Amino acid sequence: MQIVPMQKKHLKNVMAIEKESFGIDSWSLQFFQSELKSKLSHYICVIDKDNKIAGYAGCRMLFEDAEIVNICVAPPYRKLGIGKMMMRYFIDMWIDRKIQRAYLEVRVGNNVAINLYKKFGFETISTRKGYYKDGEDAYVMLLDINKL
Numbered sequence: 001m002q003i004v005p006m007q008k009k010h011l012k013n014v015m016a017i018e019k020e021s022f023g024i025d026s027w028s029l030q031f032f033q034s035e036l037k038s039k040l041s042h043y044i045c046v047i048d049k050d051n052k053i054a055g056y057a058g059c060r061m062l063f064e065d066a067e068i069v070n071i072c073v074a075p076p077y078r079k080l081g082i083g084k085m086m087m088r089y090f091i092d093m094w095i096d097r098k099i100q101r102a103y104l105e106v107r108v109g110n111n112v113a114i115n116l117y118k119k120f121g122f123e124t125i126s127t128r129k130g131y132y133k134d135g136e137d138a139y140v141m142l143l144d145i146n147k148l
C-alpha cells in the first residue's frame with residue numbers, strides 16, 4: 001500500500017467508493033474537483049500494488065488549524081490498518097507544518113470512525129444537533145497537537 005496525492009484521474013474510482021460508503025452524505029464530483037484546486041486542501045489516495053484505490057482522505061489547513069474533511073476506506077480494504085495509515089500521514093504532515101490543532105466532525109453513531117480518531121488523541125469537544133441530512137447529530141472532535 002502506498003500513499004499518493006489525489007489527482008483528477010483518481011476521481012472516477014473515488015466517486016464510486018464515496019457513493020457506496022456515504023450514501024446521501026456523498027460529495028459530488030464537482031465538489032471533489034474544486035477541493036483538488038484549493039490551495040488550502042491536501043488530498044491523498046492509498047493505492048494497492050495493482051494501482052487500485054483502497055482509500056482516500058482530505059484535510060484543509062489554514063494558518064495553525066487543520067480539519068479532516070473526508071476519510072474513507074473502500075469496503076474490501078477495511079480493518080487492514082489503512083485508516084490508521086492515513087491518519088498517521090496527516091498527523092506527521094501537521095507536525096511538520098507547525099499546525100497546532102486539528103478538528104473533525106463525525107456522526108455520533110459512527111463508532112468505528114470515533115474509535116479511529118480517539119486512537120490518535122482526538123477528543124469530543126461539542127455536539128452539533130441535527131448536523132446531518134437525516135437529522136443525526138455530529139460530534140466535533142479536537143486534537144491538540146502540542147499534547148502529542
Ligand SMILES: CC(C)(COP(=O)(O)OP(=O)(O)OC[C@H]1O[C@@H](n2cnc3c(N)ncnc32)[C@H](O)[C@@H]1OP(=O)(O)O)[C@@H](O)C(=O)NCCC(=O)NCCS
Pocket residue numbers: 021071072073074077078079080081082083084085105106107110111112113115116119
Ligand atoms: C472509518 C474508516 C475510515 C476506518 O478505516 P479502516 O482502514 O477500516 O480502519 P483501520 O483498519 O485502520 O482501523 C483503525 C481503528 O478503527 C477502529 N475500528 C476499525 N474497524 C472497527 C470495527 N469494525 N469496529 C470498531 N472499531 C473499529 C479500531 O479502533 C481500529 O484500530 P485497531 O485495529 O488498532 O483496534 C472506515 O471504516 C470507513 O471508510 N468507513 C466508512 C466511511 C466513514 O465512516 N468515514 C469517516 C467519516 S467521519
